[in-house]
Amino acid sequence: MKPSIKTRAAGLLALAVLAALALGAAVYHRQIWAVLTEEGARDAFIGWVRASGPAGLGAVFALQVLQVVVAFLPGEPLELAAGLLYGTWGGLALCLAGILAGSAGVYWAARLLGARAVPEQKLAKYKFLRDQAHVEFALFLLFFIPGTPKDWLIYLGPFLPVRPRNFFLISTLARIPSILSSTFTAASFAAGNWHAAAAAYAVTGAVTLVCLWKEEAILAWLRARRRPKGPHGAGPGEKEGNCRGRTD
Numbered sequence: 726m727k728p729s730i731k732t733r734a735a736g737l738l739a740l741a742v743l744a745a746l747a748l749g750a751a752v753y754h755r756q757i758w759a760v761l762t763e764e765g766a767r768d769a770f771i772g773w774v775r776a777s778g779p780a781g782l783g784a785v786f787a788l789q790v791l792q793v794v795v796a797f798l799p800g801e802p803l804e805l806a807a808g809l810l811y812g813t814w815g816g817l818a819l820c821l822a823g824i825l826a827g828s829a830g831v832y833w834a835a836r837l838l839g840a841r842a843v844p845e846q847k848l849a850k851y852k853f854l855r856d857q858a859h860v861e862f863a864l865f866l867l868f869f870i871p872g873t874p875k876d877w878l879i880y881l882g883p884f885l886p887v888r889p890r891n892f893f894l895i896s897t898l899a900r901i902p903s904i905l906s907s908t909f910t911a912a913s914f915a916a917g918n919w920h921a922a923a924a925a926y927a928v929t930g931a932v933t934l935v936c937l938w939k940e941e942a943i944l945a946w947l948r949a950r951r952r953p954k955g956p957h958g959a960g961p962g963e964k965e966g967n968c969r970g971r972t973d
Contacts, residue, residue, distance in 0.1 A: 736837025739830040746791050746830075757788065761802050771806055782819070785810065789823025794831055796876035804904050808911025816908035817901065825897045828879050832892065836883035860885055861895060868899035875900065 750757060759766035774781030785807060792798045807816030864887065867873045875896070882892045 733837060735833040739833035740837065743794055743830050743834055746787070746794060749787070750791055750795065757791070760788070761792075761799055767802060767806060771809060774806075774810055781810075785819060786823050786826075789820055790827040790830070793824055793827025793876050793879065796874065796880070800876070801907055804907035805911040808908030809915050813905070813909045813912040816912065817905055820904050820908070821897055821901070824900065825893060828882070828893060828896050831879045832882050832889065835880050860887055861891060864892070864895050865899045868896050869902065871903055 756766070760770045761767075774785060777784070785803070789800075789803055789807075792800050792803055804816065804820055807819050810816065811819055864878075864885070867878060868875055879896060882889075882896065885892065887895075
């Protein structure tokens, strides 16, 4: 079925915004990579943002959007920088706004381009998300726990049996604990509260390691939660059909 006019318009707008981001990323790719991976470059960027007012705020927001779109870019350095610059709650709000904008851009662009936009090798083990009975719970858990490829999962969103509004809410709000731990750590560090910063960082690191260690067990548990379908649907051991997203 061809996309509706509304879907095509949203997709074209998203593609235009993503193209602008891609152009900026191509021009400043060395600086962007340095900010995300090198402490000295990140400190210099933070100093520039503080001195630039609204322009600096816009730059952090644009970087957060870009980090969602370019899924292999690390997200935690930006979350820490946002916490240093704007505090626990201001940093959280800025990161969530950028994540929501980036997710919407990816979602509508991927829906316009079709399923070939999804890197199948990255998402093959998440095929259980096609089960409509549990997809929203499974999505929430995958976006909630550390260590899962959250930004890659955004590309799968248009082809899941979930309304766009629900998908955006889940993929954004389920990240709050993870982002909050980063912004709180950075804000505590900036305020000189070393003990709180170290404790938050240690707890977050421990939870992340456990989730990475038990990732396959978590995915197996989610797959086991699938209910057998009727005689005309695919059961737990049967071949699944194509996945189509909700449009309403």
